[in-house]
């Protein structure tokens with residue numbers, strides 16, 4: 001797995017100290033495999049014990065969230081915030097509400113966020129938070145009470161220049177609104193402490209679309225640079241049917257592709273005529289319903305229920321795959337099926353959706369592989385633009401924000417690509433390129449700021 005004694009020791013210690021955290025160890029292993037190349041060139045990394053410090057969160061907060069459901073029964077959940085690294089800016093990263101959330105998930109997401117935020121070129125450190133609260137089936141009033149209870153603890157740890165949370169799985173505009181309202185009430189201040197806010201109270205135009213659009217801008221730039229091609233006429237598989245998936249589908253179709261799949265945790269849609277994205281928005285964003293509702297309304301769509309935990313969407317003949325649901329949703333068998341069916345490029349809208357062996361398989365087989373920390377950075381980049389607008393007390397137009405987002409995503413692609421080439425790995429290995437490029441800036445800042 002590793003060549004150098006230093007990296008071997010760092011990873012062995014990490015395994016010992018985080019034995020029950022598989023997602024965290026997976027993310028760390030993937031990053032260390034890339035960073036070994038820079039460690040070999042720069043002795044100051046080992047001298048300053050940068051890897052040990054980089055992998056250890058500056059702060060990990062865990063707290064009780066007690067709230068009342070609609071029957072006036074007391075419910076208890078667990079809340080988290082990891083403030084992972086502040087070398088290049090205030091901690092920044094989303095909040096996830098999903099029953100699977102635990103320390104391992106929060107730490108893997110926080111670790112990825114450090115590199116992602118660095119790649120955006122904006123001054124943002126890495127953080128992430130969440131709860132094992134399950135928003136599915138909860139009334140609007142229950143969601144509000146949970147968000148208020150969550151923020152009643154979190155507020156003391158965050159602030160516009162300290163830590164700026166946002167949304168992630170299970171946390172969208174509605175939840176950010178309730179979280180912001182409670183923060184404002186407790187602190188008695190109106191600042192940009194959360195991003196992804198409603199447009200009426202400091203949100204940025206294009207933040208809703210940003211992650212999905214950004215994945216497509218990144219994919220388009222990679223296709224153009226490495227293959228001289230575009231989305232025009234291509235067939236695309238997307239997984240997920242949430243915020244990232246919906247706007248990835250919308251932009252891919254605007255750029256001339258046909259997207260034939262999407263999914264939720266119960267099943268998937270195959271729609272050979274192309275996903276009707278307006279219908280998908282109606283089902284998911286307005287009605288908050290399941291994909292079975294989409295299939296009822298759309299004659300050309302097939303609905304498949306998931307039986308053995310399989311994701312389903314990776315078995316079709318497509319040119320482009322955009323995993324946009326959740327971690328480890330694309331395994332080695334899925335990767336083999338995609339390659340057999342002629343996929344050219346895989347760019348991740350979700351965080352770590354591809355298992356490590358599947359990612360290696362793509363890279364070894366010449367597939368352009370854009371990891372989430374690079375390809376989905378458009379969400380947090382636009383959050384960074386929301387922070388700029390809040391500080392300046394003004395709002396930019398949709399076109400201004402979208403143009404900046406596109407420029408940032410193109411820049412991230414070129415940074416990852418150029419770094420891959422510079423370090424002598426295959427040019428389709430954007431994973432190594434993204435890891436090293438994101439890390440270098442954080443590493444230099446950590447050394448300059450002294451031992452901490």
Ligand SMILES: NC(=O)C1=CN([C@@H]2O[C@H](COP(=O)(O)OP(=O)(O)OC[C@H]3O[C@@H](n4cnc5c(N)ncnc54)[C@H](OP(=O)(O)O)[C@@H]3O)[C@@H](O)[C@H]2O)C=CC1
Nearest residue numbers: 168169170211240241242243244264265325326350351379
């Ligand atoms: N929102 C953002 O700006 C950003 C999000 N991301 C990442 O993108 C991914 C999707 O986030 P987002 O679209 O915001 O979240 P949403 O909550 O809007 O949507 C999540 C989608 O993924 C599905 N999903 C979630 N968990 C699972 C699971 N365990 N198994 C199968 N399907 C699942 C959901 O299905 P169901 O409804 O059935 O649960 C839903 O379709 C995540 O990995 C997130 O970290 C990355 C960068 C920014």
Ligand SMILES: O=C(O)CCC(=O)C(=O)O
Nearest residue numbers: 093094166168379380383
């Ligand atoms: O917009 C943000 O601050 C966070 C986005 C996020 O959570 C992510 O990039 O995974």
